[in-house]
Amino acid sequence: MNAVVDTDRLIEGLGPAYLDLSDRIWDMPELRYQEERSAAAQIGMLEAAGFKVTRNLADIPTAFMAEAGEGGPVIGFLGEFDALAGLSQEAGIAEKRPVAEGGNGHGCGHNLLGAGAILAAVATRDHLKARGLAGRVRYFGCPAEEGGSGKTFMARAGVFEGVEAAFSWHPGSFNSLFPSQSLANIQAYFRFSGRASHAAASPELGRSALDALELMSVGVQYMREHMPEKARVHSAITRTGGLSPNVVQDDAEALYLIRSPQIPEVMALFERVRKIAQGAAMMTETEVGITVDKACSNLLPNTVLDELMQAEMERVGDSGFDDADLAYAGEIRRTLHENDIAAVYQMFGIEPEAEPPLLAGHVLPGPRHDLILPGSTDVGDVSWQMPVAQVMAASNALGTPFHSWQLVAQGKSGAAHRGMLFAAKTMAGSAARLFEAPDLLARARAEFEARIAKTPYRCPIGPEVDLPFRRGAS
Numbered sequence: 001m002n003a004v005v006d007t008d009r010l011i012e013g014l015g016p017a018y019l020d021l022s023d024r025i026w027d028m029p030e031l032r033y034q035e036e037r038s039a040a041a042q043i044g045m046l047e048a049a050g051f052k053v054t055r056n057l058a059d060i061p062t063a064f065m066a067e068a069g070e071g072g073p074v075i076g077f078l079g080e081f082d083a084l085a086g087l088s089q090e091a092g093i094a095e096k097r098p099v100a101e102g103g104n105g106h107g108c109g110h111n112l113l114g115a116g117a118i119l120a121a122v123a124t125r126d127h128l129k130a131r132g133l134a135g136r137v138r139y140f141g142c143p144a145e146e147g148g149s150g151k152t153f154m155a156r157a158g159v160f161e162g163v164e165a166a167f168s169w170h171p172g173s174f175n176s177l178f179p180s181q182s183l184a185n186i187q188a189y190f191r192f193s194g195r196a197s198h199a200a201a202s203p204e205l206g207r208s209a210l211d212a213l214e215l216m217s218v219g220v221q222y223m224r225e226h227m228p229e230k231a232r233v234h235s236a237i238t239r240t241g242g243l244s245p246n247v248v249q250d251d252a253e254a255l256y257l258i259r260s261p262q263i264p265e266v267m268a269l270f271e272r273v274r275k276i277a278q279g280a281a282m283m284t285e286t287e288v289g290i291t292v293d294k295a296c297s298n299l300l301p302n303t304v305l306d307e308l309m310q311a312e313m314e315r316v317g318d319s320g321f322d323d324a325d326l327a328y329a330g331e332i333r334r335t336l337h338e339n340d341i342a343a344v345y346q347m348f349g350i351e352p353e354a355e356p357p358l359l360a361g362h363v364l365p366g367p368r369h370d371l372i373l374p375g376s377t378d379v380g381d382v383s384w385q386m387p388v389a390q391v392m393a394a395s396n397a398l399g400t401p402f403h404s405w406q407l408v409a410q411g412k413s414g415a416a417h418r419g420m421l422f423a424a425k426t427m428a429g430s431a432a433r434l435f436e437a438p439d440l441l442a443r444a445r446a447e448f449e450a451r452i453a454k455t456p457y458r459c460p461i462g463p464e465v466d467l468p469f470r471r472g473a474s
C-alpha cells in the first residue's frame with residue numbers, strides 16, 4: 001500500500017464533515033480578534049476528533065492550538081478563519097447582493113483555509129496511527145490574519161516553539177506553490193493634538209492637528225521618490241478633527257502601513273516616517289503620539305519543503321472540476337475585468353493564455369523561487385521560527401480578485417470545496433512524507449538553520465506593543 005494514497009483516501013472519507021465546517025464558518029463571518037464562534041466551531045471538531053486543545057494562546061481569546069499523536073517530531077498546520085468588513089454577499093450567485101448591508105464577508109476564503117488545514121491535520125494523525133508511526137501534529141488556530149498579524153503576536157509569545165516544520169495553504173485561482181517570499185510590514189497610528197479655536201475670530205490661538213496631518217502626508221509624498229523600489233507606503237485618515245471648517249481642528253489621526261521586502265528596510269522607513277511626523281508637529285506647534293498597531297515579517301523560503309509540496313501537488317494531480325463548477329465559474333467570469341485575469345497570471349509570473357480556462361484545475365510548474373507576493377502575510381513570522389511551505393489551490397473562477405464580492409459568493413461552491421480537498425491532500429501528503437523520511441525533515445531544518453544563522457529572528461512587534469483588541473480606541 002502506498003503511503004501517500006492513504007492520506008488521500010482518509011481525506012476523501014473525512015472530507016464532508018470539514019467541508020460542512022467551512023460552510024458554517026462562511027455563514028458567521030467574524031472580524032479580526034472577534035472570531036469567537038468560528039474558533040469554537042473549529043475547536044468542537046478538533047475535540048471530537050480526539051485532539052487536545054489549548055485555548056487562549058498568547059493571551060488571545062480566539063487563538064488556540066490542538067495536538068494529537070505520540071512522540072516523534074512535531075509538524076504544524078496553520079489555519080485562519082477571519083472575515084473582512086463590508087463584504088457581505090450571498091453565496092452561489094453572480095451578482096453583487098449583500099446578505100446584510102454593511103456586514104462582513106469571507107472575502108479571502110479563510111473559511112476554507114482553516115477547515116482545510118484541520119482536515120489535513122486530522123488525516124495526518126489518522127495516517128500516523130494506522131501506520132504505527134511516532135509523531136505529533138499540531139493545528140494552530142490563528143486569528144486576525146487580515147490587518148491584525150495574529151501569528152506575529154503568537155510568535156512573540158513563543159507559541160510556535162518546538163514545531164519542526166509547518167504547512168498551510170490559501171485558496172486562489174491556480175494550483176501552485178504560494179509565492180515563497182512576501183513583503184514585511186509595520187502599521188502605526190500617528191495622532192496629532194493641537195488647540196481648538198474659532199477659525200475666524202481667534203485663528204492665532206488655534207494650532208491645527210489637521211494641518212499637521214496634511215503636512216505629514218506631503219512629507220511622506222516627497223519620501224516616496226527615495227525608497228527601495230519594492231517598498232510601499234499606504235495611509236488612511238482615521239480622525240479628521242471634526243466636520244466644522246470654522247473650528248480649528250485639535251485632533252487628527254492617520255494610520256500608516258509601510259511595506260518592503262525585508263524587515264530592516266521597513267524599520268528604517270518607519271523611522272523616516274516618524275521623523276516626518278515629528279517635523280509636521282514642530283511646524284504646526286502640535287504634538288504627535290505614535291502607536292504601533294502591528295507588524296509582520298517577510299516569508300523565508302524553504303527549498304526542501306517547496307520541492308516536497310510541489311511533488312505532492314503533482315501527485316494529487318488535477319482538481320477535478322465538473323460541469324456545474326464550470327457553469328458557475330462562467331457566470332462569475334462575466335463579472336470580471338480582463339485586468340483581473342491578467343493580474344493572477346502576473347502574480348505567478350506566467351504569460352496569460354489566449355483563452356484562459358474558467359477554472360484552472362491543473363498544477364503550475366514549480367517551485368518558482370523568484371516570485372514575491374505583492375503583499376504581506378503573517379505566515380512570514382512563522383517562517384522565521386521553522387521551515388514553512390504553503391500551496392495555493394484553485395478554488396474559484398480564474399481571475400477572481402481577493403477581497404471581492406465575487407470571492408465571497410464562491411466561498412461555498414463546488415469549486416471551493418474541491419480546492420479545499422486538493423489543498424488538504426497536498427498538505428497531509430507532504431506531512432506524511434516528512435514523518436516517514438526523517439532525512440527530508442533534517443534537510444529542511446538544515447536549510448532553515450542556515451538562513452536563520454545569517455539573520456536571527458527578531459519579532460517586529462516589540463514587547464511594549466499591546467494586543468490590538470486590548471488597546472482603547474486610538
Ligand SMILES: [Zn+2]
Nearest residue numbers: 108109110170
Ligand atoms: Zn487571505
